[in-house]
Amino acid sequence: MKVKPTTPYFYVLPGLFLVVMIVYIPVLSNLIYSFFRLSSYSAAMSFVGLKNYVALFTDPVLLIIIKNNVLYLMISLITQVGFGTLLAILLESSVSGKASGIYRNILFTPALMSLTAVGLLWQFIYTPKIGLLNSLLRLLGLDSLQHVWLGESGLAMLSIIGMSQWQFTGYITVLMVVAIQKIPDEYFEASRIAGANALQRVIYITIPSVKEQLLVCSIITMIGAFKVFTEVYVTTSGGPGNSTHVLGTYLYQQAFLYDDLGMAAAVGMILLLVTLAISLIQLKMARTGEV
């Protein structure tokens, strides 16, 4: 191809410019902001050194936040990736038959709803008197299990996490179904001739063949668990007390309710470090060929 040496830059620079200006510069600014005290409504900034970080790490709420994000991560990994993959294997197994397409589509439907719509819907579902959950429990005669699901600090976080599992398990299932469908039939054929049973086929053929997709699903689930915001904001906004705060809601609270942008930036830095670490693990595992 004979093009002028400058030509390629005309194609890549507009996109690159936008990404640098609107993604990289703000992320870098966030690092700088985290050492300053500043407000939304004025351009003044005063350097405070590590004060924001000290305030953040001595705030007892941080412990609750980390606990909530980690709980989100663990339950999501088990349900969405673990159970979701199991569902994908079952849907693709020969026993599931013609209905498997219908099952898959139903499972996927909640993932198409916006987080707001799901949050508002589940807020109704968890409503004590008229909500679906308590009404069902009453119908089944399990009145004693009724709760104010989003109003009890011991239950609120688990209730929000439960709602997320309802929304996203089917999403992971669909991603895994597509990966399983890409496995060449000959693999299964060969293992059948060698006398492997269904469980052995899953362990020795299916799982090893889809481990790359499994890693991708685990990574997006882990990163998702740390950047979770809307689910909590719509349902409880961090309450009751501070029991359902996560990094995202805490950042929002500091920035736009308390007008402490420097503190919010420091929270952002934790989020950045965690998501970068997870991404780097993925890169490293992909490169060393472990997956």
Place this chain on the structure above:
Amino acid sequence: MQINSKSFTLRRMVSNRMQRILQTLLLNLFMVLLMLVILLPFYWLIVNSFKTNHELFLDSLTLPKSFQFKNYVDAWVQGLSQYYKNSLIVSTISMTFIIFFSSLTAYGISRFRFRGKTLVFLLILGGMMFSEQIALVPLFKMLTRLQIYNTYFALILPYVAFRIPFSTFLIRAYMLSIPSDLEDAAYIDGYNSWQVFRRIILPLSKPILASCALVNLNFVWNEFVFALVFIEDAKLMTIPIGLMAFKGQLRINYVVMLAGIIIATIPLIIVFSFLQKQFLRGLTSGAVKG
């Protein structure tokens, strides 16, 4: 002896068959139960959206006595129509720009050698690692300074920039799989690189552009964080934030709120049930969640 072994094989075949039927039954039973868990919230949502508030409070599990279509009309007239309009405008413009810039970048990276190409590629790719919240505070400051805070552009600009990395990645992979014979011939015929892009590469990339557009539509249509912070005026709100405002405005008029949730959800479910193949291709060749 022969008869014995025959009946043995027969017995085994029968028991294998039985076992299989049993497995199928159990699996389908399990799936049907799971489907109930997934569908019950939808059932509850739909049924109650047709009731009066009084009926809802009496018993939220029963069917409505008569269908209150008025709830839907109220939800639409009292605010959702405006949010719909805003969402349509913001999504259409954002998607167009996302596809435009991403396909240009992908073309440049996949078809040419130039100084700094690796750096450009890594910078674009690396952009995928940053979640929106990390840039939230500085972007808020920046958009205020540029005086586009609280306008459609306060959403469009970040949406486009934040979706370029993923989209470029997706389109580039596809373009790499297009053989270069056609282009070589076109260059010999005197095409320049822009004509090759417009008339050969873009038309051949249509499938991935469609997938890319759908995945981004899903993102932009449902995006919450930027929309919450960068828009203040209720007249400019997109659906996800509009629903929140709507809830505050209705207070205890629950049934209209439920109708609103349905109205907000239906378009995407319709779009994706028709274009499922394209959407799934986009999702699975570059899996990223919400």
